Amino acid sequence: MVRAPLVSILSLVLFLLVGAEASAFDRTEKHTEHGFSVDRPSHFEARPLPPEEAGLVAIYAPKDAPTDRRAPVTHRVFLADGVTTAGDVHRWALENLQPAGFEAQRSVRERYGRKPARYTGTFFDSEGKERSLFVHAWLGGDDGVIFVGECEPGRLRREKRAFERVSMSFRFFTQGDVAKERAKWEKHYRRSGLAHADKRVEVALAMVDGWCLKDTEHSVILYHGSETEPLLEQFATNLVAVRKRLEEDFPPDRPIDALSVVRVCRDRGEYLTYGGNAATVGYFYSATQELVLYDARADRSGPMPNDHPTMQTLYHEACHQFLYHTASALSPHSWYDEGTAEFYSGSVIELGKVQRVDGLDQRERFLRSELPKGRVPKLEKLLRMTQEQFYAEADINYSTGYALIRFLRTSRAAAAHPSWESLPTRYFEALRRDWRRAAEGLVLSGLSGSKYRAALNRSREKALVAALENVDLAELEDAFFEWIRLGY
16 A cells, blocks of 8 residues: 655645635625625524614524524624724623623734724523623724624534634725615615605615515515515415404504514524514514514425414514504503404404404413412403513413403493493594694603603503593403303
């Protein structure tokens, strides 16, 4: 056997290692609107940006990340105005990452006229689980570009080289040209004739790889998957159907000038990485008017049933969006807001229309089991609960709020008492009317903060008083509890 020279073997190994490392970072992401590009590992993919993270311009997670929990490792990129020194980075990290430990590390040379600053540490995520941190900032001019690598404990040694590689891959340049992509979407929406074209363009430009969008008259749906997938069409059809039903049941007193954004994550893991709560399938984030949910199906063959948790969550959160928009950005009392949204989660859609709204048997069975235990709240208490009080016992209060709305809207007992049957409508119309007057006054006077919140609460209380006029609450409560017991 002829042995190859040792130097040749070493050269081959070195070539393979360098080649493997290079191929692992074969994806350059250009952020021309922000003046830089960055490499990411090829087995990572871009993820949508959680709206509450200020300055976040990119986030990457493994393509094979678990589908049922937060991604075990992520690479994030932030633009931080005014962060120009190592001390600024430290303060920025304390405010935005809230590390439990944070230590400076030996850094690298200045590049592109930007000074580096590097740290490692730990922090606790929203579920209280510890995560390891790697932070590298490039500082210059009047801002900092900050790379944040995070991973599960015990993975930092393995992931650190990738974190370092990504943080060193930044290439800075002058303001880039995104005009071509923007012009494409502007032309598309000019031809479409859809309202809110400017906002639709911004939503489209912020879309990350692997996602597509579908427009409806009042919404834009962002979907992680192909635009040809039947589920996307089903979401759009059902969203339009629920919107039409809500417009019939809650006629707007003036045109709604708002675009609803609906984001459908591929799985629970992506939903959690985006910022979703582990106990939910979806949520409505009023600050950005975005409805976020994920495909929770175990079997993804065929259409999604009306009563699937993901579809019911779509109807529930779409109701929140609609009420928020038609009530001039005011959320009603929680019993009404959550109860009404939960009521419409029972929508049955056939042939593109809400044919009926079914009851939620699981909610009603749960209440029947809790009523003898005295855990179902009295109506006087339920009707005036704050959001915090309502959420403190969510299972009981969500179920009771839903049952009360269903009782008032559908029961024979309520139909026999006009003041009961009309209570939900009278409440909402009074709330919308009083709040609109109050809100216009607040804008003119420039009030905000605690005085603004006090005005919200006054409008809610006035609406409740108006709704309960000529209603014997004790009689209503007896009939309501009887309805629960008998399972009408």
